[in-house]
Amino acid sequence: MLLEVTGLYKAFKDTQVLNDINFNVSEGEVVSLLGQSGAGKTTIIRCITGLERPDKGSIAIDDKNICKEENGVMKYADKKELFDIRKSLGMVFQSYHLFPHMTVIDNVTLALTEVRKMSREDAVTKGMAMLKMLGIDDKARQRPFELSGGQKQRVAIARSCVTDPKLICFDEPTAALDPQTTEEMTKIIRNLAADGMGVLIISHDIPFVNNVSDRILTVANGKIVDEITPK
Numbered sequence: 001m002l003l004e005v006t007g008l009y010k011a012f013k014d015t016q017v018l019n020d021i022n023f024n025v026s027e028g029e030v031v032s033l034l035g036q037s038g039a040g041k042t043t044i045i046r047c048i049t050g051l052e053r054p055d056k057g058s059i060a061i062d063d064k065n066i067c068k069e070e071n072g073v074m075k076y077a078d079k080k081e082l083f084d085i086r087k088s089l090g091m092v093f094q095s096y097h098l099f100p101h102m103t104v105i106d107n108v109t110l111a112l113t114e115v116r117k118m119s120r121e122d123a124v125t126k127g128m129a130m131l132k133m134l135g136i137d138d139k140a141r142q143r144p145f146e147l148s149g150g151q152k153q154r155v156a157i158a159r160s161c162v163t164d165p166k167l168i169c170f171d172e173p174t175a176a177l178d179p180q181t182t183e184e185m186t187k188i189i190r191n192l193a194a195d196g197m198g199v200l201i202i203s204h205d206i207p208f209v210n211n212v213s214d215r216i217l218t219v220a221n222g223k224i225v226d227e228i229t230p231k
Contacts, residue, residue: 001025002024002025002029003024003048003059003060005023005044005048006057008054008057018054021222021223022224026198028193031201031217032202033201034206034218035202035218039222040222044202044219047059048061049089049169050077050082050085061085062088062167064077087163087165089166092169096152097156098144098155103141104136104140104141104142105124105127107155108130108131109124112162127162134154136158149181150184153185161192167198167199167200168197168200169202170201171202173201173203174208182208189212211230214230
């Protein structure tokens with residue numbers, strides 16, 4: 001199993017945000033967490049990416065534990081282990097988080113040159129191939145302020161996918177998109193899954209998740225209250 005979340009609990013002060021969350025994602029599968037704002041979706045993603053530490057439960061990505069509960073004691077991946085786990089994980093944020101002073105190709109290749117220590121030439125070759133696959137290779141020398149919302153999102157996807165993650169997470173991927181661009185995003189995500197990547201989406205866009213997902217988990221009040229398989 002690519003992602004395994006078991007018995008996840010998280011509270012902030014006196015507020016219980018997650019209450020016994022259990023689900024998984026397989027290779028080539030698109031799973032969506034559907035729910036309104038405040039349901040707990042974002043906290044789930046933050047726990048999976050290591051940005052929050054759960055109070056109880058276990059999270060494993062590609063059989064490596066971000067956290068694990070043993071005999072009532074929580075054990076968390078250390079900095080080195082977390083760095084290694086994150087190599088298998090990509091994240092596309094709702095606000096894209098592109099560096100405004102950098103060109104598109106520099107945004108896309110930054111992790112390759114700075115983290116993976118790839119040569120600039122090889123990184124640009126790989127980055128341009130990814131941009132071409134997403135249909136925005138002609139924007140490589142532009143800066144984020146020159147792009148539309150849909151184009152910025154494609155850059156963010158290229159930046160996440162260029163490092164070859166096994167699992168990619170999307171935070172509200174259609175929030176700023178028009179219907180046509182949303183349809184294009186559906187095709188992109190399905191293509192990523194067809195290539196074997198696991199995809200986890202958090203969204204409140206019901207038509208979108210119905211079109212793109214293999215499974216939809218409804219989250220309410222910090223619990224998964226329903227699971228459906230769209231036809």
